[in-house]
Every structure is written in structure tokens, then in C-alpha cells.
Amino acid sequence: xxxxxxxxxxxxxxxxxxxxxxxxxxxxxxxxxxxxxxxxxxxxxxxxxxxxxxxxxxxxxxxxxxxxxxxxxxxxxxxxxxxxxxxxxxxxxxxxxxxxxxxxxxxxxxxxxxxxxxxxxxxxxxxxxxxxxxxxxxxxxxxxxxxxxxxxxxxxxxxxxxxxxxxxxxxxxxxxxxxxxxxxxxxxxxxxxxxxxxxxxxxxxxxxxxxxxxxxxxxxxxxxxxxxxxxxxxxxxxxxxxxxxxxxxxxxxxxxxxxxxxxxxxxxxxxxxxxxxxxxxxxxxxxxxxxxxxxxxxxxxxxxxxxxxxxxxxxxxxxxxxxxxxxxxxxxxxxxxxxxxxxxxxxxxxxxxxxxxxxxxxxxxxxxxxxxxxxxxxxxxxxxxxxxxxxxxxxxxxxxxxxxxxxxxxxxxxxxxxxxxxxxxxxxxxxxxxxxxxxxxxxxxxxxxxxxxxxxxxxxxxxxxxxxxxxxxxxxxxxxxxxxxxxxxxxxxxxxxxxxxxxxxxxxxxxxxxxxxxxxxxxxxxxxxxxxxxxxxxxxxxxxxxxxxxxxxxxxxxxxxxxxxxxxxxxxxxxxxxxxxxxxxxxxxxxxxxxxxxxxxxxxxxxxxxxxxxxxxxxxxxxxxxxxxxxxxxxxxxxxxxxxxxxxxxxxxxxxxxxxxxxxxxxxxxxxxxxxxxxxxxxxxxxxxxxxxxxxx
Numbered sequence: 001x002x003x004x005x006x007x008x009x010x011x012x013x014x015x016x017x018x019x020x021x022x023x024x025x026x027x028x029x030x031x032x033x034x035x036x037x038x039x040x041x042x043x044x045x046x047x048x049x050x051x052x053x054x055x056x057x058x059x060x061x062x063x064x065x066x067x068x069x070x071x072x073x074x075x076x077x078x079x080x081x082x083x084x085x086x087x088x089x090x091x092x093x094x095x096x097x098x099x100x101x102x103x104x105x106x107x108x109x110x111x112x113x114x115x116x117x118x119x120x121x122x123x124x125x126x127x128x129x130x131x132x133x134x135x136x137x138x139x140x141x142x143x144x145x146x147x148x149x150x151x152x153x154x155x156x157x158x159x160x161x162x163x164x165x166x167x168x169x170x171x172x173x174x175x176x177x178x179x180x181x182x183x184x185x186x187x188x189x190x191x192x193x194x195x196x197x198x199x200x201x202x203x204x205x206x207x208x209x210x211x212x213x214x215x216x217x218x219x220x221x222x223x224x225x226x227x228x229x230x231x232x233x234x235x236x237x238x239x240x241x242x243x244x245x246x247x248x249x250x251x252x253x254x255x256x257x258x259x260x261x262x263x264x265x266x267x268x269x270x271x272x273x274x275x276x277x278x279x280x281x282x283x284x285x286x287x288x289x290x291x292x293x294x295x296x297x298x299x300x301x302x303x304x305x306x307x308x309x310x311x312x313x314x315x316x317x318x319x320x321x322x323x324x325x326x327x328x329x330x331x332x333x334x335x336x337x338x339x340x341x342x343x344x345x346x347x348x349x350x351x352x353x354x355x356x357x358x359x360x361x362x363x364x365x366x367x368x369x370x371x372x373x374x375x376x377x378x379x380x381x382x383x384x385x386x387x388x389x390x391x392x393x394x395x396x397x398x399x400x401x402x403x404x405x406x407x408x409x410x411x412x413x414x415x416x417x418x419x420x421x422x423x424x425x426x427x428x429x430x431x432x433x434x435x436x437x438x439x440x441x442x443x444x445x446x447x448x449x450x451x452x453x454x455x456x457x458x459x460x461x462x463x464x465x466x467x468x469x470x471x472x473x474x475x476x477x478x479x480x481x482x483x484x485x486x487x488x489x490x491x492x493x494x495x496x497x498x499x500x501x502x503x504x505x506x507x508x509x510x511x512x513x514x515x516x517x518x519x520x521x522x523x524x525x526x527x528x529x530x531x532x533x534x535x536x537x538x539x540x541x542x543x544x545x546x547x548x549x550x551x552x553x554x555x556x557x558x559x560x561x562x563x564x565x566x567x568x569x570x571x572x573x574x575x576x577x578x579x580x581x582x583x584x585x586x587x588x589x590x591x592x593x594x595x596x597x598x599x600x601x602x603x604x605x606x607x608x609x610x611x612x613x614x615x616x617x618x619x620x621x622x623x624x625x626x627x628x629x630x631x632x633x634x635x636x637x638x639x640x641x642x643x644x645x646x647x648x649x650x651x652x653x654x655x656x657x658x659x660x661x662x663x664x665x666x667x668x669x670x671x672x673x674x675x676x677x678x679x680x681x682x683x684x685x686x687x688x689x690x691x692x693x694x695x696x697x
Contacts, residue, residue, distance in 0.1 A: 027211035031168035049202040053442040070396035074445035075194040089178035098210035100170040102488035103200040107454035110193025112183025123173040139163035153461035162454035232464040242360040250346040257343040266335035266363035275353040284310040285348030292336035297373035309416040309481040313469035334372040370520035375529040378514040384505030401499040406525030412485035412518040418541040419473035421507035424456040428502025451482040477544040507577030508586040551605040560589035560686030563602040570598035609662040610696040623681030630668040643675035
């Protein structure tokens with residue numbers, strides 16, 4: 001088996017060269033070989049192709065600056081409905097060839113949504129080449145097994161997974177994909193159940209010879225499909241002809257570097273081990289900086305470059321790997337004509353021990369060769385979105401991954417997000433503009449859909465082309481890491497590319513969003529992202545209070561959700577966000593399911609010592625408790641009855657005059673019981689406090 005695998009790698013290498021020289025027709029076999037040939041990405045594509053996407057995006061999105069650009073009903077939208085032999089078929093995909101479908105993602109919700117038949121029609125032949133259960137085709141192994149046909153995360157309930165098909169479907173003249181589903185109902189006021197899809201496809205230059213997909217070809221290619229799956233799950237490294245090694249204990253602002261002068265080579269493997277007292281900060285403050293032939297193209301914190309964020313989270317993809325013991329590896333092919341210089345820079349304030357291995361493989365530099373590039377930047381404390389029906393233009397906006405001017409291929413990106421609310425942060429759609437187009441050739445249905453999973457699920461997963469090493473921040477304050485790497489769906493551009501994604505959060509809050517991009521570019525390119533030493537030196541967010549300091553603002557206002565939990569002897573504490581309630585900033589601090597006598601201690605900060613008059617705005621509803629408040633252990637006001645028989649509203653209460661310390665102060669809540677008419681829940685909600693200075697000491 002080992003011999004066959006090694007032989008296959010050699011065949012992939014040679015076949016990739018043949019394809020790039022246009023010596024062979026494009027077909028299922030050559031596309032599978034190209035998928036597992038990392039070197040292929042380093043050459044500008046020949047035959048040339050464009051990447052586009054059909055998706056179920058909300059059709060109210062007609063263009064930037066237009067009403068509906070941030071519309072979010074991204075489901076059950078199709079190109080049209082057809083009646084074929086008395087069958088009602090909804091058209092998902094309709095493209096002229098020569099081309100190939102190279103990535104197919106779907107998810108579903110609602111009764112009967114996934115109980116349908118998908119059909120693929122090739123070259124205008126009336127009979128479909130595929131007609132089978134949609135889940136069987138996409139992720140159920142009809143065309144290929146894992147990982148070419150996959151659903152993620154395997155830890156997620158099946159109905160909430162993202163279903164991914166990376167098995168290529170080439171066509172010479174035309175391709176149409178339809179979905180027959182009896183449950184679908186579309187009227188001017190109804191669109192159900194929920195069917196979501198993203199389909200990436202290549203369109204080759206006119207005249208490119210493409211052999212169209214058939215199920216007979218799938219049968220004859222069984223061994224190649226099996227070996228492709230095996231290679232994608234391995235490392236797929238080529239012959240190593242040179243290696244170099246760096247090892248050093250780096251002090252603050254230290255740099256170590258390795259310069260390699262030799263023609264006919266490319267980096268194919270970097271292995272890095274990092275050790276520091278504060279590993280989270282070290283993963284962000286230690287930067288990998290690589291230049292080729294005197295041109296710097298890589299400047300990324302090591303944690304983000306290797307796909308782990310700023311916490312060590314194991315994962316394994318076709319391009320990156322993080323082991324449970326903290327060893328980080330990458331397998332991008334990085335060619336150069338004559339010189340490579342790799343630097344590791346410690347921008348942090350602590351010592352960092354670094355061990356780094358670099359291996360090289362033979363490479364033929366051609367006029368079509370490109371440099372590997374990777375860039376990073378963070379939107380720190382960025383304000384997130386509100387509900388679509390409120391403040392759409394004000395709160396929803398497109399966040400930029402990168403703009404590249406020049407010629408190249410976009411091959412992937414990653415997000416490290418620190419969320420600060422008990423709500424999903426990633427409702428936004430990707431919007432990728434290529435070569436000056438006015439409407440994005442790739443527009444999707446949600447951030448998690450772009451990264452291959454679904455329904456905001458936090459469960460971890462690894463796959464050759466997509467991964468979520470951490471989903472801790474998907475529903476609660478915490479860090480999430482999402483990655484998407486591209487092979488057949490890599491996006492060529494001749495003049496420029498602009499890669500964006502919507503910031504569309506279900507809460508009005510602040511988050512950190514760090515964005516890493518991966519690309520190949522011809523010499524002479526320019527990008528809009530610059531190295532940012534100040535950003536990588538900034539302390540990483542570990543708790544919500546790192547973005548929301550519990551400090552009374554200049555107007556005396558203190559949001560309940562800013563308060564820092566200092567301790568509790570019962571119940572659950574979190575942040576509740578909802579635009580349809582009349583809460584300040586659409587959020588409240590929410591304490592639930594505590595017992596009578598339980599206490600919750602909350603910390604806040606005052607600038608000056610003195611006497612202050614304090615009032616509060618608390619929430620009332622049918623399942624809210626009676627609560628007594630204390631400020632610095634002094635009783636504050638009378639017990640507040642949070643019960644009302646129906647609805648949800650806020651009520652202001654006078655908490656009296658209280659001395660506050662300069663610095664930390666404590667607000668204590670104690671459950672005194674509940675109204676006889678109240679339902680179970682024992683909830684308490686603090687919208688905000690208002691603090692008015694009376695005099696200073």
C-alpha cells in the first residue's frame with residue numbers, strides 16, 4: 001500500500017504538469033489529480049478558468065449600497081421552477097460549459113426539506129446522469145466516500161450538519177442541477193421549508209476540451225477516487241532535497257531568521273513548536289514573516305497561520321496540522337527563484353522558545369509561477385449587527401478580508417473570532433468580487449455555510465478543506481476558529497480580487513474578528529493589509545470583560561451586560577440579547593434558575609471615591625423573581641418584584657445614595673423568593689444602572 005501511495009504522488013506531480021501545459025483534456029481523472037497536487041496552485045491556471053457560485057442567497061441583495069444588500073432570508077431561493085415529465089423540479093444550478101462543479105454544500109430545516117431527489121443534467125441531454133436522494137449524493141457516499149463526500153461536524157446531530165461534496169462534476173457544454181421536493185411551497189408570502197445551498201463551479205476558456213461526467217466514469221475511477229481520499233487524509237509530501245532548522249529562546253522583540261539561497265526549490269513543509277508561560281499570548285504575539293526573492297509576502301501570527309487561533313486546538317487539513325502536543329505544521333508549496341528568507345519575530349513581552357524545521361522540494365520556476373502569500377489583520381472591538389428589521393443600514397456591513405491588486409489565485413482564509421454575547425455572531429454572507437465585477441461572483445448564505453458546517457453549531461471538526469478547531473464562541477462569549485482552504489475551488493484573478501464577509505450578529509455587541517488570507521500572486525502585486533505590530537502585541541481576549549470593562553462611563557451609565565461576574569452560589573448567569581425588547585443596547589445581564597437565598601456578586605469600577613446616587617432599570621416578566629440589591633454590602637432600595645402577568649417590560653427603581661470606592665465595587669443580587677403568581681424560573685435581569693456623583697471625598 002505504501003508503494004502504491006508513493007507512486008500515486010509521483011503520478012499526481014507529473015499529471016499536474018501535463019494539465020498545466022494543456023496536454024490533457026479536463027475530466028474526472030485530471031481534476032482528482034489536480035486536487036491532490038499542491039504544486040498546481042503555484043502556477044497561474046492553464047487552461048484558464050473562473051470561479052463562480054450559485055447559492056440560495058436572498059434575492060433582495062441586488063448590489064452594494066442598495067436596499068436589501070444585507071437581507072438574510074437565504075433559503076429556498078432557486079433560479080426557476082420547471083415541470084419535467086410531470087415532476088416539479090426547482091433549478092439550483094444552470095451554467096454553460098466548458099466547466100466543472102467543484103464544491104457543493106447544502107443544509108436543510110423544516111419538515112420534508114431534505115426528503116427530495118437531486119438531478120444533474122449534463123450537456124442538455126434530457127435524461128439526468130444523477131437522480132437520487134439529495135443527502136445520498138452530497139454526503140452519503142453515492143459518488144465517493146470520506147472526505148470527498150462528507151457531513152460536518154460528526155459530533156453534531158445529523159439534521160444540523162453541513163453536507164459537503166468535493167467530488168468534481170465536469171461538463172463540456174452545459175450543466176443543470178434540479179431539486180424535486182414535495183414539501184417546497186413558494187408563494188408571495190411563504191417560502192418553506194428551508195433549503196440552503198452553495199455550489200462553486202469552474203468555467204474554462206471557450207474551446208478547452210472537457211470530457212463530461214458520467215456514472216460509468218465514476219465506476220471506472222473507483223481506485224483513483226479511493227486513492228484521492230487516502231492522499232487527502234495524509235500529508236502528501238513530495239521528495240525532500242534540503243532541510244534547515246532553527247532553535248532559540250527568544251526574548252521580547254527578538255528575531256531569528258533563516259536565509260536559503262538555491263535555485264530550483266520550494267518550501268513544502270514548515271514545522272513549528274512554541275513554548276511560553278502564556279501560550280495564548282505567544283501564539284498571537286509571535287509572527288511568521290517570509291520573503292521570496294526580496295519580496296515579503298507572509299506576515300501572520302503563528303497561531304493563525306497554522307490554523308489554531310490563539311489557543312492550541314488540534315486539527316488536520318490538507319494544508320495545516322496542529323497536534324495535541326502543540327506541534328504545528330503547514331504543507332503549502334512556496335516557490336522562489338533564488339532566495340528565501342524566513343523570520344520568526346517575538347513582538348511579545350515574554351520569552352518564547354521556538355523550534356522550527358523547514359523542508360524543501362524540487363520546483364521548476366516558470367513564467368506562470370507565483371509567490372505564496374498570507375496576510376493577517378484584526379478588527380478589534382468592532383461593533384456588530386442588530387436585527388435586520390432595525391438599523392439594517394447602520395449596523396450591518398461588509399468586513400474586508402483582503403484586497404489584492406495584480407494577478408494571482410485566492411486559495412483560502414480563516415477567522416479567529418472572540419464573541420462577547422450569548423448569541424450567534426456569524427449570520428453574514430461571503431461576498432467576493434473578482435476583476436472589477438459589480439456583483440460578487442461568490443455570494444453565500446452564512447458564515448458557517450461558507451466554512452462548510454451549518455446552524456451555528458459549536459462542535460469541532462477537521463476535514464482536508466474546512467475545519468472548526470474551536471467553536472466555543474458560537475453561542476457564548478469565547479473564541480471560535482473557522483478555516484476554509486481551496487483546491488479546485490481556488491479563485492484566479494487577472495487584475496484584482498476583493499474578499500469580504502458580512503458582519504451580521506444576532507446581538508448588538510462588540511467582538512474581535514481576526515482574518516487570515518492565503519493566496520498566490522505574480523511579482524508586482526499590492527495588498528491593502530499591512531503588518532501590524534501593535535495589534536499582535538495587544539493582549540488577547542480571554543473573557544468578555546476584556547472588551548467590555550465594567551466601568552461607569554462619563555455620563556454615569558453602566559450597562560448590566562458590562563458587569564463582571566465575581567461569584568455566585570447558584571443559577572446561570574449570561575447575557576441576553578434581543579432587539580425586540582426595549583433594553584438599552586438591546587441586551588441585559590440575565591440570571592436564571594437560582595434558588596431562594598442564592599446570591600450573585602457583580603463587580604464594577606468607579607473612577608473616583610465619593611458619594612453617588614444610584615438608580616437601576618430591571619426587567620419584569622411572568623417568570624421573574626423578587627430580588628434585593630446591595631451595593632458594597634449595603635442594602636440598596638427595597639426588594640424588587642420582577643413578576644408581571646404578561647409580556648416583558650423594564651422598570652426603573654431608586655437604589656439610594658451610596659459611597660463608592662475608586663476602583664472596584666460590588667453589586668450583589670439576592671433572590672428573596674417569587675410572587676405567588678409567578679411561573680418557575682426565578683429570573684433577574686439588569687438592563688442598566690445610572691450613577692450620579694453627589695460629592696467626592
